[in-house]
Amino acid sequence: MSKTQENLMAAFAGESQANRKYLAYAAAADKEGLPQVAKLFRAAACAETIHAHAHLRNAGKIGNTAANLEDAVNGETYEFTKMYPEMIADAKAEGQDAIAKYFDFVNKVEEVHANLYKKAMADPKGLANVDYYVCKVCGYTHEGPCESCPVCGAGAAAFFKVDDSCCLNK
Structure with a gap:
């Protein structure tokens, strides 16, 4: 990989992290009445997202979409088979039980994501026209409304319907 390619990917990572960090900061400012x-x-x-893209x-x-779906499946699979299990073990070894539990929630959700992407890969044009709902507590993603989260146990009120702007506002 060339230095320019490395720089592009480092810049992508930095801009992506800045986007999520600034959205968290925005939520904190809202809570403080600012x-x-x-x-x-x-x-x-929003500007950082433009840069990252x-x-x-x-x-x-x-x-193309087929390649993007394959990449997404591979990334999610790595996360739930290797990355998060190692992080869970590390957190437990350090006595960080709450973090280990949180990582376990995320690990389970990453497997759900991989399976949703696999379903899309199997028939991208025939994928059912459903709304997706995401749990605000753990990120569990469900096709259609959900009464309670099978990962963290949160009730229906914890779910929000995904729309084109939701990831900028959550």
């Missing part, structure tokens, strides 16, 4: 500061953080988060595109990492 809506204009929250708005500023959201504006910067451009870096990924310039690195040649966005393929």
Whole structure:
């Protein structure tokens, strides 16, 4: 990999993290009654997303949908088979039981994501037109409304319907 390719991927990672961090900061500002500061953080988060997408595109990492689905399955599978199990073990070894439990929730959700992507890979044009709902507590993703989260046990009120702007606002 060339130095420029490495730089593009490092910049992609940095911009992606900045986006999520600024959205978390915006939520904190909202809770503190500072809506204009929250708005500023959201504006910067949107700009960081534009940068991240451009870096990924310039690195040649966005393929056709079949390739993108395969990449997504591979990434999610790595996370639930290797990355999170190791993180769970580390957290337990350090006596960080709450973090280990949290990582376990995330691990289970990553497997759900992989399976949803596999379903899309099997018949992308025939994928049912359903709304997706995500648990605000653990990130569990469900086709259609959900009465309770099978991962963390949260009730129906913890779920939000995914729309085109949801990831900028959550």
